[in-house]
Amino acid sequence: MMITIHTISGAPRPWRILLGLCFKERAFETITLKASEGEHKAKEFLALNPRGTVPVLVDGSVIVRDSLAALAWLDRAYPDPPIFGSTSDQAAIVWQKTTEFADYLRAAVKNVLAPVFFDGATKASPDLIAAAYNAKAELAGLESALRTEFFLAGEGPSAADAVAFPEVRLLQRANDTKPDIMREVGFLNIYEEFPQLGAWVARIEALPGYEKTQPQHWKDAA
Numbered sequence: 209m210m211i212t213i214h215t216i217s218g219a220p221r222p223w224r225i226l227l228g229l230c231f232k233e234r235a236f237e238t239i240t241l242k243a244s245e246g247e248h249k250a251k252e253f254l255a256l257n258p259r260g261t262v263p264v265l266v267d268g269s270v271i272v273r274d275s276l277a278a279l280a281w282l283d284r285a286y287p288d289p290p291i292f293g294s295t296s297d298q299a300a301i302v303w304q305k306t307t308e309f310a311d312y313l314r315a316a317v318k319n320v321l322a323p324v325f326f327d328g329a330t331k332a333s334p335d336l337i338a339a340a341y342n343a344k345a346e347l348a349g350l351e352s353a354l355r356t357e358f359f360l361a362g363e364g365p366s367a368a369d370a371v372a373f374p375e376v377r378l379l380q381r382a383n384d385t386k387p388d389i390m391r392e393v394g395f396l397n398i399y400e401e402f403p404q405l406g407a408w409v410a411r412i413e414a415l416p417g418y419e420k421t422q423p424q425h426w427k428d429a430a
Contacts, residue, residue: 211236214256214264216243218381218423220314220374221275222263226421227370228279232286233416240424276310279367291367302361305353305368309360309375313350316343317375320393324386332392340393343379347402350376354404358411365412373412376405381426 211229215222217240229236241247241262249260257264257273265272267285272278283292293299319339323329329336350372353360361368380398383390399406412418
């Protein structure tokens with residue numbers, strides 16, 4: 209039976225799992241729920257996740273309802289190539305970066321994107337400018353790490369990359385689709401300002417199977 213990921217198009221947490229599957233070159237299928245129609249609160253989906261949130265990974269009798277738990281399960285179920293390192297020291301590095309990105313980078317990016325994508329912000333309020341400043345500080349940390357490595361926790365893609373990539377790519381998506389407000393808060397061209405990040409994004413997007421991980425509405429609009 210093929211691994212199935214329940215997602216909402218553009219949601220960063222399910223994208224993490226799709227990237228983990230891509231890094232492992234595992235086949236998968238997605239079920240894209242329409243949040244606007246409340247499909248994530250439908251009886252059928254609540255049977256899989258009573259909280260009504262995505263992601264949900266299903267593989268036979270296995271159901272995993274958290275992105276980090278799903279990446280950890282994936283690494284045990286399909287260990288080659290590893291995405292949490294192959295030694296205890298590597299595992300510590302990957303896990304530390306993964307949880308830091310899941311906490312701090314996610315929060316910083318969300319504070320920019322929620323007003324831009326969901327609240328219809330058209331002016332650079334002080335709160336939004338401060339949020340953009342904090343997001344840039346997080347991106348600077350990634351940029352620094354990528355000056356000495358091809359990926360965020362070593363020479364190959366790991367869970368850390370799977371967690372960080374959607375955040376960076378969603379910021380660039382905001383740059384592409386909401387350029388006026390993003391310019392007002394100081395985001396002109398992320399990949400020019402952070403060239404190592406731009407090269408890292410290109411490396412991930414060049415991986416076999418990456419295209420299948422992209423949000424469905426991006427592909428529909430292409």
